[in-house]
Amino acid sequence: MSLRRIAAVAERVLRQLRHDRRVLVFMLVLPAVAMILFGYSFSGDITGVRVAFVDEDDTDLTQTLRDNLRADSAFRLAELPVGQDPEQLLLEAGYQAVIRIPDKFTSLYYAHFAMGVATSAQGRIDLTLDESDPQIAATVQKGLADALMDLGEGGPVDVQVKDLYGVEVRFIDSFAPAIMGLVVALISTVLTLLSIVREKVDGTFARVWVSPVRRAEFILGYVVAFGAVALVQSLVVLSVGKLVFGILINGSIAWAFLCVILFAIGSVGLGTLLSALAQTESQAVVFFPLVIVPSVLLSGMMWPIQAIPPLLRPLSYLVPLTYSNRLLRAVMVKGLAPWQEPVGLGGLLGFVVLTIAAASLILRQRARGAE
Amino acid sequence: MTSPCESVFSARDVTKTFGAFRAVDGVSIDVPAGEIYGLVGPSGAGKTTLIRLFCGLAAATHGEARLLGHAMPGDRRAVESRFGYMPQEKAVYRDLSVGENLLFFGQIYGMDRQRIARRTTEILSLMRLGDRVRQRADSLSGGERQRLSLACALLHEPDALLLDEPTIGLDPALRAQFWDHFHALSKGGRTILLSTHYLLEAERCRRVGLMQAGRFIAEGTPAELRSAAASRAGRAVPDMEDVFLVLTASSEGAS
Ligand SMILES: Nc1ncnc2c1ncn2[C@@H]1O[C@H](COP(=O)(O)OP(=O)(O)OP(=O)(O)O)[C@@H](O)[C@H]1O
Ligand SMILES: [Mg+2]
Numbered sequence: 001m002s003l004r005r006i007a008a009v010a011e012r013v014l015r016q017l018r019h020d021r022r023v024l025v026f027m028l029v030l031p032a033v034a035m036i037l038f039g040y041s042f043s044g045d046i047t048g049v050r051v052a053f054v055d056e057d058d059t060d061l062t063q064t065l066r067d068n069l070r071a072d073s074a075f076r077l078a079e080l081p082v083g084q085d086p087e088q089l090l091l092e093a094g095y096q097a098v099i100r101i102p103d104k105f106t107s108l109y110y111a112h113f114a115m116g117v118a119t120s121a122q123g124r125i126d127l128t129l130d131e132s133d134p135q136i137a138a139t140v141q142k143g144l145a146d147a148l149m150d151l152g153e154g155g156p157v158d159v160q161v162k163d164l165y166g167v168e169v170r171f172i173d174s175f176a177p178a179i180m181g182l183v184v185a186l187i188s189t190v191l192t193l194l195s196i197v198r199e200k201v202d203g204t205f206a207r208v209w210v211s212p213v214r215r216a217e218f219i220l221g222y223v224v225a226f227g228a229v230a231l232v233q234s235l236v237v238l239s240v241g242k243l244v245f246g247i248l249i250n251g252s253i254a255w256a257f258l259c260v261i262l263f264a265i266g267s268v269g270l271g272t273l274l275s276a277l278a279q280t281e282s283q284a285v286v287f288f289p290l291v292i293v294p295s296v297l298l299s300g301m302m303w304p305i306q307a308i309p310p311l312l313r314p315l316s317y318l319v320p321l322t323y324s325n326r327l328l329r330a331v332m333v334k335g336l337a338p339w340q341e342p343v344g345l346g347g348l349l350g351f352v353v354l355t356i357a358a359a360s361l362i363l364r365q366r367a368r369g370a371e
Numbered sequence: 372m373t374s375p376c377e378s379v380f381s382a383r384d385v386t387k388t389f390g391a392f393r394a395v396d397g398v399s400i401d402v403p404a405g406e407i408y409g410l411v412g413p414s415g416a417g418k419t420t421l422i423r424l425f426c427g428l429a430a431a432t433h434g435e436a437r438l439l440g441h442a443m444p445g446d447r448r449a450v451e452s453r454f455g456y457m458p459q460e461k462a463v464y465r466d467l468s469v470g471e472n473l474l475f476f477g478q479i480y481g482m483d484r485q486r487i488a489r490r491t492t493e494i495l496s497l498m499r500l501g502d503r504v505r506q507r508a509d510s511l512s513g514g515e516r517q518r519l520s521l522a523c524a525l526l527h528e529p530d531a532l533l534l535d536e537p538t539i540g541l542d543p544a545l546r547a548q549f550w551d552h553f554h555a556l557s558k559g560g561r562t563i564l565l566s567t568h569y570l571l572e573a574e575r576c577r578r579v580g581l582m583q584a585g586r587f588i589a590e591g592t593p594a595e596l597r598s599a600a601a602s603r604a605g606r607a608v609p610d611m612e613d614v615f616l617v618l619t620a621s622s623e624g625a626s
Contacts, residue, residue, distance in 0.1 A: 002481075004478065004481065005478070005479050005481075007478075008475060008478035008479050009479070011475075011478070012464070012467070012471070012475040015467055015471050016464060016466045016467060019466045019467065019468075019507065020466055198465075202460065202461075202462055202463070202464070202465065203458040203459075203460040203461075203462030204462050204463065204464055206423075206426075206428055206456075206458050206462065207456060207458065207462050207476070207523070208479065209428065210426045210427060210428060210447070210451065210454075210456050211451060211452075211476070211479045211480060212451045212452050212479060212480060212481065213479050
């Protein structure tokens with residue numbers, strides 16, 4: 001393994017990009033345009049949000065409330081024993097909201113009804129939310145309000161909302177990480193794919209193959225080049241997000257960039273992999289929608305995965321951007337460290353290992369069968 | 372360096388099949404150091420396939436191709452920086468400039484920037500591309516791109532050269548100049564295996580292998596081929612084109 005040869009491949013790829021004005025513009029303008037264009041709210045019917053229900057009061061009334069919530073298809077309600085820390089449940093057990101009914105809720109609720117508006121006694125409910133996905137948070141709040149309405153006569157209930165991450169997050173804030181992931185995935189996959197197919201068509205691939213460049217060095221050269229490109233693109237998205245939408249970044253930008261680079265590596269692997277399936281540049285173009293469409297529709301970028309019909313939901317977990325979104329949102333919006341979002345991080349690492357390993361196997365086969 | 376007794380290119384009864392089709396069919400060849408060896412033959416004869424076997428781009432179905440004493444492709448890492456390969460297609464990065472193409476190929480062969488710069492000047496003036504360093508390869512003419520492709524193979528001054536139709540599309544003056552350079556390289560101890568369609572060029576090779584349908588139908592110095600053709604035709608055959616026609620025709624008659 002030679003760093004010089006890796007650098008040579010990376011330098012060459014970057015020079016090629018620099019020479020192609022259209023690609024260069026596309027690379028830099030796409031993130032900005034995507035961020036602006038998609039900067040609207042999208043929503044679908046949200047179903048299956050994981051909600052923990054902790055009932056310290058346990059009366060007929062609270063059981064009715066629980067049944068009302070359970071009847072709401074937006075939720076997948078789990079009743080948990082009392083005494084659990086809501087934040088723990090959110091962070092570690094994967095719940096998106098925790099509803100806690102303190103004891104005396106029922107008596108306070110009826111007391112208010114009995115004594116009329118004069119009293120300050122009021123039933124109270126604690127709602128702990130993961131605000132990093134504002135659409136989910138809104139759904140939970142609305143669902144709880146509906147369930148309380150359905151209880152019928154009784155006092156107003158004081159819902160104490162506690163946002164786990166302290167700040168109110170808007171849709172656009174959690175959208176920026178998704179745009180970052182999308183443009184990086186797109187550019188890295190598509191340009192790697194095109195570039196390698198072109199090398200094969202032109203015969204430069206054969207030249208590199210007979211040279212001292214190893215397969216791993218070839219792939220790493222692409223990884224370095226597109227890692228650098230991914231960084232620049234992330235900067236564009238963040239700058240537009242900050243300047244145009246005033247997005248909020250809670251977490252560490254350095255972690256975010258590292259995660260973006262990780263995603264770029266996997267995308268380079270995917271592009272290399274797809275290059276084995278295309279003999280010409282026009283064949284390669286066929287793969288573009290294959291990369292773009294599932295990413296936009298299924299990754300939880302436009303709408304939460306809970307808004308995707310349950311039948312299609314498993315497909316979401318086959319889309320790399322799903323993991324990138326989880327990870328980048330955790331890092332940028334929630335301000336967590338990457339390992340505190342194990343599903344996202346694990347998914348991305350798996351993506352990287354899988355595609356890079358497969359890519360290097362396929363390159364070997366290609367060159368062998370390149371006769 | 373290559374020891375003088377050792378063949379730079381050698382193959383013993385090497386065969387390459389694609390499915391049932393024999394692209395190279397039981398070819399044996401030995402090219403000693405310093406020789407210029409020309410592969411000639413009709414289109415589809417298997418010249419490119421044989422060259423690719425020597426580069427390690429394909430593995431022989433039977434037999435073994437050896438380059439600088441090493442089995443290809445199995446042992447190719449041992450010789451990877453000691454040979455230069457020019458593919459038949461004009462294999463350069465179209466979206467890079469002339470200079471950047473050479474820079475890249477220099478770098479991957481481990482040359483430092485200084486040496487790359489020196490060699491770039493040398494080789495581009497030889498190729499008459501001295502004023503084109505900054506021009507993008509896709510705006511070069513066909514012949515210019517061809518010369519750039521050859522320059523990329525020569526840049527790192529390899530011991531062995533595998534050139535697949537290096538002079539196709541060049542004007543006669545330039546071709547003559549290339550041949551002068553090939554002869555200079557050969558005097559310097561470098562070994563060249565090239566393919567060509569120009570039969571006049573066969574004259575300028577030390578030895579020629581005449582290929583047809585994957586086989587060698589004749590091999591020898593141009594003079595030897597000429598006398599072989601003369602004895603087969605029963606008359607003197609001074610022109611290389613005629614030599615070629617006589618030998619291929621008689622081979623077809625035989626099979
Ligand atoms: N990958 C392959 N699959 C199937 N057949 C192949 C493959 N590569 C080459 N061939 C066949 O092998 C034969 C020899 O091809 P090759 O390219 O070696 O010919 P050539 O002598 O270089 O011809 P030309 O002078 O036109 O370049 C041809 O008939 C070709 O169709
Ligand atoms: Mg050929």
